[in-house]
Amino acid sequence: MNANQGSKRxxxxxxxxxxxxxxxxxxxxxxxxxxxxxxxxxxxxxxxxFIQGRPFWEVPVLVQRLCGICPVSHHLAAAKAxxxxxxxxxLTPTATKLRLLxxxxxxxxxxxxxxxxxxxxxxxxxxDSDVAQRNVIGVAGRYPELAKQGVLLRKFGQEIIQATxxxxxxxxxxxxGGVNKNLSPAERDLFLGQMDQILGWSRxxxxxxxxxxxxxxxxxxxxxxxxxxxxSIVRSDGAYxxxxxxxxxxxxxxxLIFDQVDNQEYDRYxxxxxxxxxxxxxxxxxxxxxxxxWYRVGPLARVNNCDFFDTPEAERERQGxxxxxxxxxxxLTMAYHWARMIEMLHSxxxxxxxxxxxxxxGEDLVVEGERRxxxxxxxxxxxxxxxxxxxxxxxxxxTMANLIVSTTSNNEAMNQAVRKVAEDTLDGVPEVTEGxxxxxxxxxxxxxxxxxxxxxxxxxxxxxxxxxxMDGNVVDSLQKG
Numbered sequence: 422m423n424a425n426q427g428s429k430r431x432x433x434x435x436x437x438x439x440x441x442x443x444x445x446x447x448x449x450x451x452x453x454x455x456x457x458x459x460x461x462x463x464x465x466x467x468x469x470x471f472i473q474g475r476p477f478w479e480v481p482v483l484v485q486r487l488c489g490i491c492p493v494s495h496h497l498a499a500a501k502a503x504x505x506x507x508x509x510x511x512l513t514p515t516a517t518k519l520r521l522l523x524x525x526x527x528x529x530x531x532x533x534x535x536x537x538x539x540x541x542x543x544x545x546x547x548x549d550s551d552v553a554q555r556n557v558i559g560v561a562g563r564y565p566e567l568a569k570q571g572v573l574l575r576k577f578g579q580e581i582i583q584a585t586x587x588x589x590x591x592x593x594x595x596x597x598g599g600v601n602k603n604l605s606p607a608e609r610d611l612f613l614g615q616m617d618q619i620l621g622w623s624r625x626x627x628x629x630x631x632x633x634x635x636x637x638x639x640x641x642x643x644x645x646x647x648x649x650x651x652x653s654i655v656r657s658d659g660a661y662x663x664x665x666x667x668x669x670x671x672x673x674x675x676x677l678i679f680d681q682v683d684n685q686e687y688d689r690y691x692x693x694x695x696x697x698x699x700x701x702x703x704x705x706x707x708x709x710x711x712x713x714x715w716y717r718v719g720p721l722a723r724v725n726n727c728d729f730f731d732t733p734e735a736e737r738e739r740q741g742x743x744x745x746x747x748x749x750x751x752x753l754t755m756a757y758h759w760a761r762m763i764e765m766l767h768s769x770x771x772x773x774x775x776x777x778x779x780x781x782x783g784e785d786l787v788v789e790g791e792r793r794x795x796x797x798x799x800x801x802x803x804x805x806x807x808x809x810x811x812x813x814x815x816x817x818x819x820t821m822a823n824l825i826v827s828t829t830s831n832n833e834a835m836n837q838a839v840r841k842v843a844e845d846t847l848d849g850v851p852e853v854t855e856g857x858x859x860x861x862x863x864x865x866x867x868x869x870x871x872x873x874x875x876x877x878x879x880x881x882x883x884x885x886x887x888x889x890x891m892d893g894n895v896v897d898s899l900q901k902g
Contacts, residue, residue, distance in 0.1 A: 429453070431847075433858050436460070436865055438539040438556075440490045441872025445861055447843050453850060458843040460835050460865060462701040462872050469822045477506055477813045478597050484809070484824070485591050488874045490534070492591050493527035493582055494802035494827075495874070497664070498809040500595035501798030505685075506813060508790025509598035515783030516599035521664050522775045523585035523594060524800070525768040528663065529619075530578025531803035532720075532765040535869045536626060537571025540758060543863050544633050549856020567629075570622045574765075577612075577619050581772065584608045599787035609776050616773045623769040627738060627762035634759045635745075643845065645754040645838035645864035648673030650706060650716035651725045652830065653806055654799060657681065659728030661735075661767070663801035669726050670706060670716060675749045678706060684799040687808055693825065701872075704830050715833035718805025719868060720760035725750040732774070735767035754838050757867040764803075802827045804869050826874045838864040 428451060434444035441462075448457040472483055481499040485492035497520060504512065512520075542555040545564065553559070561568035579589040584604060586592025594600050634641060650673065654666030668682035668690065682690055693702040694711050705714035716722070724743075730736040742759060745751060751760075775781065798809040805827030812821040842864045846857045 428456075431853060431858070433861060436862055436872075438542075438862070438866055439870050439872060440488065441870070441874070443865075443870075443872045445839055445865075447847065447861075449847065454848050455840070455843045458836075458840040458861075459698060460832075460839050462699050469824055472822055473819050475819050476817050477503055477811065477819055478817070480811065480819065480822075481595055481597075482591070482593055487826075488871055489590055491527065491531055491802055491804065491871055491874065493523055493586065494800065494807055495809070496586065496592065496595055497524055498798045498800045498802075498807045499811075500597070501800065502796045502809045502811050503597045503798070505796035505798070506793050506811070507597045508792055509788045510790060511788070512599050513783065513785045513788060514780040515603055516786055516788075518775055518778055518780050519585050519600045519602075519604060520595055522604070522772065522781065523582055523592075524664050525771045525775070526578045526581025526585065528578075528768040528803050529623075529765055529772065530575045530582070531869075532761050532768070533571055533574035533578065533626075535803075536630065536758065536761060536765070537568065537574070539869070540863075540866050541567070541571075543859070543866070544629075544758070548860045548863050549854065552855060552859070555859070570625065574619065574622055574626075577615060578768075581612065584612075596787065598789045601786065603783055603786065604781040606782060609781065612772070613776050616769075616776070620766075620769050620773065623762075623766040624734070627759075627766050630759045630762040631738075631741070634753075634756060641755040642753055644860075645842045645867070646752055647754075647837050647841060648752050649834055649837075650678060650709070650714070651722035651750055652706075652716045652718050653723040653726045654684075654801055655680075655727050661723060661727035661730045661739075663723075665800075668799070668806075671726055671750060673750060673752055675725075678708070685797050687797060687799065688810070691808075691825065693829075699832070701832050702825075702829050703832050704825055705833075716830065717834045718827055718830040719757065719803075720764050721751065721754075721757045722805065723801060724760040724763060730763075730767055732767050732770035734770055735763055738763045738766065754864055754867050757869070761869070804828055804871055804874075805830055826871070828868070828870045828872060828874055831868045831870065835865055835868055835870060838867070 429449040431447040436443045444461050446459050450456050468484060468487055481496050481503060484499045485495040487495050538557045541560055546555050583589045586594035650670055652670045654662055655669045656662040656666045669680045670678040672678055679690055690707055691704055692707045693704045695702055705711045724739055730739050795812045800807055807827055808825035810823040811819055814820050839861055842861045846860055
């Protein structure tokens with residue numbers, strides 16, 4: 422904490438138990454009132470620029486290097502765009518279902534990782550519990566069976582990915598126009614033999630998230646919560662979907678802003694702005710504008726947005742979730758965990774359903790058609806809607822790439838949550854405790870941010886180089902921006 426003319430500046434660096442690197446800065450005035458609170462993304466990665474010039478068929482493998490946590494999401498979003506570049510507007514049933522199986526494996530392992538390893542210490546021990554205990558090691562010591570379930574759920578999801586993509590991390594299964602392998606009967610039977618246990622553990626985790634939310638509703642309802650718009654893809658029948666669908670956005674009261682928007686026209690509805698203090702862009706709905714047009718994505722938005730789940734257990738749980746707000750969108754930030762576990766159960770149900778489908782053993786894997794020079798691929802990543810937009814030249818080289826990553830779409834929402842918690846817990850408080858600061862991190866962790874994925878645009882961030890002599894004096898400096 423730094424003092425300057427009576428004011429104080431609190432810095433949380435790094436934000437812990439998230440993927441990537443970020444920090445929070447909070448400004449307090451002389452009366453200890455919060456005057457500013459921001460989430461800063463302090464790393465920069467230039468995937469949108471350095472893939473330019475590469476052959477387009479390399480992109481599904483290249484872009485997943487953005488992340489080791491959600492590479493499948495980038496792999497499939499890019500593959501969907503590349504499918505359109507080669508004119509493969511409709512894949513074979515085998516290719517479509519194998520990609521969907523891969524994607525549900527990704528949802529299962531990613532949601533298990535976040536719930537059990539990253540956020541459960543806060544839920545199980547309390548936001549202000551001993552920091553030495555409030556971690557995954559503490560969970561394993563106090564709740565060994567729970568920790569085991571988290572590890573084995575994630576392991577199962579990763580093995581689904583390995584069987585469909587070739588590797589657990591950074592696979593190559595999705596290729597232009599289809600996939601490069603099917604699922605063997607031996608692989609299918611191995612997974613089917615584990616499904617009863619996976620479904621049981623998924624139900625148990627969902628029960629834990631649901632009961633935690635309901636038991637602590639009075640405290641959680643105002644915690645980092647606010648009204649917001651919600652955006653996701655839904656199927657043409659309004660059902661929940663993560664691999665294919667059309668864009669839908671609702672406002673905080675549930676009124677549709679737009680619906681059934683073709684993915685290729687996303688940029689007519691979504692725009693982005695940059696701000697000087699972050700490497701992460703700020704998307705917004707064009708018709709509303711940047712001030713009020715920001716929105717949330719991810720599990721909370723998807724459960725709020727869809728009309729139904731096409732699996733029985735997840736649909737029953739969705740109905741219970743929506744009863745809490747009488748059918749209107751649930752705007753509680755901490756309800757992300759409950760929604761996330763509904764999704765994990767749905768993925769377990771869909772994996773079981775797909776494993777019984779004989780199309781997974783089909784031999785017709787690839788299609789192609791008339792070549793295009795521009796295409797968009799949109800899917801739902803575990804953390805929210807993911808946009809991949811590419812243009813190519815006559816030599817099949819990428820000339821333009823624009824990625825709107827899930828965490829980028831949640832950028833303003835996370836900043837809103839940081840401000841809300843900071844104002845509610847720090848205003849007028851003479852002594853700031855570690856537990857208070859962890860509360861701010863708890864609000865950020867609810868979004869399961871992947872900060873590495875989200876850092877693409879320089880925006881207006883200055884680049885400054887200083888030449889310093891051996892005594893620490895600045896001899897010369899150069900600044901750009």
